[in-house]
Amino acid sequence: MTKTINLTLKIWRQKGQKKKGRLETYKAVDISTDMSFLEMIDVINEQLTLEGKEPVAFDHDCREGICGMCGAVVNGRAHGPEKGTTLCQLHMRHFSDGDTIVIEPWRSRAFPVIKDLAVDRSALDKMIQAGGFISVNTGGAQDANAIPVPQDAAELAMDAAACIGCGACVAAYPTHRQCFL
């Protein structure tokens, strides 16, 4: 059932890549537990805007866990406490009234901060450019069923291909480096 909770947020604010950043504290009041984590940040941002302050910059797009655009370190964990869940799919029902939540950008030298929680992940694209593709040009492909692929091989390929490229694995502590989804 829907209920509301009150939270204390400590959010990383940093004006630009070369600027110094710090954690700022905000109160999040009457947060519905049906909200997603990003919707909770939307609420804070609406408040900040009306107070004449700059809202928190954060990357996000599809909000259904597939585009890989969103992500932050929440209480020390990439994408927060729920396993296999991107930040946009993390819902506030997993937090309790009175909680303090620390929200930071991906922490990695490979991903410099652009602003607040938004980071530059172009390093991931560079890896794909270097050879993460199959070299076929458009046109001239043979009939698709001319190359059977065993079902288990296709399933395994799909497991690997399901990576959303969010970068959480890079952001985690080296000892915990793994896919968080």
Added chain:
Amino acid sequence: MKLDAKIPGGPLAEKWDKHRFELKLVNPANKRKFEIIVVGTGLAGGSASASLAELGYNVKTFCIQDSPRRAHSIAAQGGINAAKNYTNEGDSIWRLFYDTVKGGDFRAREANIYRLAQVSNNIIDQCVAQGVPFARDYGGLLANRSFGGAQVQRTFYARGQTGQQLLLGAYSALMRQIGTGKVKMFPRREMLDIVVINGKARGIVARNLITGEIETHTGDAVVLCTGGYGNVYFLSTNAMASNATAAFRAYKKGAYFANPCFTQIHPTCIPVHGDYQSKLTLMSESLRNDGRVWVPKNPEDKRRPHQIPESDRDYYLENKYPSFGNLVPRDVASRNAKEQCDIGKGVGETGLAVYLDFEDAIKRDGKDAIEKKYGNLFQMYEKITAENPYETPMMIYPAIHYTMGGLWVDYNLMSTIDGLFVLGEANFSDHGANRLGASALMQGLADGYFVLPYTIGGYLTGTTLEEVTTGHSAFKESITSVNDSIEKLLSINGKRTVDDFHKQLGHIMWDYCGMARNNEGLKKARGMVQQLREEFWENVVVPGSKKDFNQSLERAGRVADFLEFGELMLMDAISRQESCGGHFNEAYQTAENEALRDDENFCHVSAWEFTGKDNEPVLNKEELKFENVELTQRSYK
């Protein structure tokens, strides 16, 4: 201006071959002399950029996200159609063509759709060669499933993530070309204007979203692949950054906008649950293969679904449409859900939901089989709603999902501005008044891999392009107008946020230009949108500065365009005095409440021409000629 669709002559099945032969070629050594700008990197933009570069053109590609792989094509779940007939059910290019014409309620061009059906098979071949991990049967051959509006299984899929896998295919082809230097990639850029010189599209003005810098780029042609305008409703299944700005600004520069009132309401989305909600999540149409849609037989039945016995349930789609059942097209399924909720049979806390029940499928095939097909969707549903669909039926409700309208293009995918091509959801061309499931991916890739690479050559050889530089006065004028509007937005300093305006616009559009429309409501809504737009320009608050990463400013520009575009949608809906596909005007319905077309007066494409800020746009009509299929009342019974 008289609209010339440039449809080639000859029999339907030979038009495309004939046209390809007649198009003049650019010889391989000359292709490198041309520079093409591609805006957007979804299935259409990604595949077009890669294919053009493979041919030897120099390509500059732009996207608003941090990587081309994030475009919203990635969220498409269910699948992609092709007329392979691997299932031996009697499918054919003709049948896919026919289903698409009929599914679109006879409001699209025969020739375009036939070509789409023809190249559908090449797409599957191409994607398999790229390594796209489509589902396969036990013997290792490709598997198929059914989708709405078809009685054959022609949909290819990769679990519930088909869009992701197809996009990664196009993205990796694009990245390969970036690696070779043939494509120069500009991520985190938003196109804010198109530059037209001597009647030809010759460049764009874009904002660097990190630094706020206004950048200019010249090109010999511009290709827009910037998606649809579903976010005019605020709540939709589109991504948060999906917007109409590129297309709308092209409209203001002379590209006609076609059929803006043709919007698709997808029947199976997770219902709305609160004002704070930022987007709606789709549950793939593929679920209707195994899920049964029902509501309680009696209005206001508040029992939990398990407590409602079979005798008290109404499987209304199966009852009303016995031959298509739960797999009727999206517009039909959506309207029926609304109808059930309107008479008080809706379920859930808000009464704005119907059940999609997997109990019978799980009994029949076992939980494992269902999990294999839909596991990720069930998981996504549970994350959002905290209910387990293996045990309790899903609750679903229609939501805005896709927009069939878009910039008008001819058979070559060129708009009314010479050298401005429009691909994928951003154009209007193939889906008429309603798109069938698994056809968007097909169209995006058809346009990008197999249509534009040929037709753009025909344009480039047939036209004289003088040298232009970004110092040209047309670029300077564009920069000035872009800067003026940014500065205006930042200086208003009012009391309402951008999202607040956007939400209000969304409510107006959903209430009056959504699943059902009527003349009185449309007229009223037009006044409301005008008023809201006026207030926006006096009372919006946009914090921050222009030379910065400023997401409020980005959104403000997009919402400003939606506030104008929404009015154009309403005008289009008012002018189309019939019902067809997703455009349902309550005054025009059959005795059985289906959309009632008026082929005598409205068998045309409505293409709107911008005539200045304070003038009414002009309606141009492209008559649709059906020479190969008979116009009939759509029936799925």
